[in-house]
Amino acid sequence: MKPTASNGSEPRNFFQDVHEVVRLIPPGRVSTYGTIAHYLGARHGARTVGYAMLAAHTAEQYVPAHRVVNRLGHLTGRLHYTSPTAMQEALEAEGVRVEEDRVLDFAKLFWDPAVELA
DNA sequence: TCTTTGACAATCC
């Protein structure tokens, strides 16, 4: 809560960066926290990305957080949705097969910004 | 090979 934005460095809100990348994820594709964190330059900042997702519902623009899962393909944030099945249904509506709170063919649906946006 | 610890940014109480 102390935006020490008096330095020469640019403390661009990590949330905005994360939300921006998540919005770039095309429908029917999924990405992971670590990939986004790595794309932003923070390999160990995956946790921060996860927290940014927690605040996704506070963003002005809609953030398809349902397209972001952990590295194992688990729908970790499903409990944070309005309903426990909202995330799964949202993914299935886009053609993503979800079973047991896991994304099937996760390797094929995986979307890497560093590669797709290269 | 499996287990454990380190890491980054922001929010809540």
Next chain:
DNA sequence: TGGATTGCCAAAG
């Protein structure tokens, strides 16, 4: 105001 916590990942032991 500060410490603990959070939708976690990667590397070291």
